[in-house]
Amino acid sequence: MNHNGTYILIAYNAKKRVRQVGALGYVTFKKGWYAYVGSAMGKNGFNTRVGRHIKPHKKMRWHIDYLQLPVRHVWISDFGKAVECQWAKLLLKLSDDRIHGFGCSDCCCASHLLYFSSRERMAAAFETFRKTRRYVNKPYQMKRPPGCGSNKMPSMIQWVPQGTVRHK
Numbered sequence: 001m002n003h004n005g006t007y008i009l010i011a012y013n014a015k016k017r018v019r020q021v022g023a024l025g026y027v028t029f030k031k032g033w034y035a036y037v038g039s040a041m042g043k044n045g046f047n048t049r050v051g052r053h054i055k056p057h058k059k060m061r062w063h064i065d066y067l068q069l070p071v072r073h074v075w076i077s078d079f080g081k082a083v084e085c086q087w088a089k090l091l092l093k094l095s096d097d098r099i100h101g102f103g104c105s106d107c108c109c110a111s112h113l114l115y116f117s118s119r120e121r122m123a124a125a126f127e128t129f130r131k132t133r134r135y136v137n138k139p140y141q142m143k144r145p146p147g148c149g150s151n152k153m154p155s156m157i158q159w160v161p162q163g164t165v166r167h168k
Contacts, residue, residue, distance in 0.1 A: 003045030005077040006084045008091075009036045009053055010122070011069035021066040024101055029067065033116040035095070035126075036064050036103060037088040050074055063103045063113070075126075087129075088112045094125035 011034050021027045040049035053064060054071045077083065088109050092098055095114035103112030116122035 003047065004039075004041045005046070006037065006039045006087055007046060007050055007077070008075040008087065009038070009050070009064065009071045010034070010073040010075070011036070011067065011071050012119075013069055019066050019068070021063050021102065022060070023105070024063065024099075027066075027099055027102070029099070030097070030115060030117075032096075033119060033122040034067070034069070035091055035114045035116070035122070036067070037084045037091065037112045037114075038062075038064065038103065039084045046076055050076070063105075067113075084112060085109050088114070090129060091125065094128055096121060 013029050013031055013034060016028065016031050018026055018028050038049070038053075040046045042048060052058060054074075056070075058065060060066055085104075085107050088104070088111065091114045092110060096117045097115040098111035099113040099115065100111055104110070116125060
């Protein structure tokens with residue numbers, strides 16, 4: 001399996017909060033569900049990038065680090081290409097809102113952090129997303145990052161196998 005590709009981190013925010021997010025300044029995060037779309041294209045791919053994101057204590061480097069919410073689910077593609085912009089644009093059409101400029105300082109997307117007001121709204125959006133054949137339900141075994149006990153892992157890790165994505 002290729003360990004490079006695109007991932008979606010899903011987190012729940014239990015109450016409205018304001019956080020300083022690097023150069024974006026102060027950002028208000030509404031109560032609800034958030035989906036962050038990113039890519040892992042380095043030497044260690046998903047194990048390093050996603051593992052870092054789910055660690056509770058880390059140096060603030062990327063916009064997603066400032067959100068500081070526990071990751072509930074991770075969706076992973078392993079086709080070795082970063083298709084985060086395509087995924088973010090598709091999810092943006094299905095989401096209730098977005099955090100403008102979040103996670104997309106290196107591209108021209110509106111945002112890579114999408115907001116869903118309820119679990120049901122998020123589930124419906126991801127069901128539509130799944131039906132585009134950019135996602136299938138198959139487990140991916142990620143190595144546990146150092147410093148994370150068993151209760152720190154997301155409850156669902158799924159991946160998109162190579163060859164299931166239609167590229168335009």
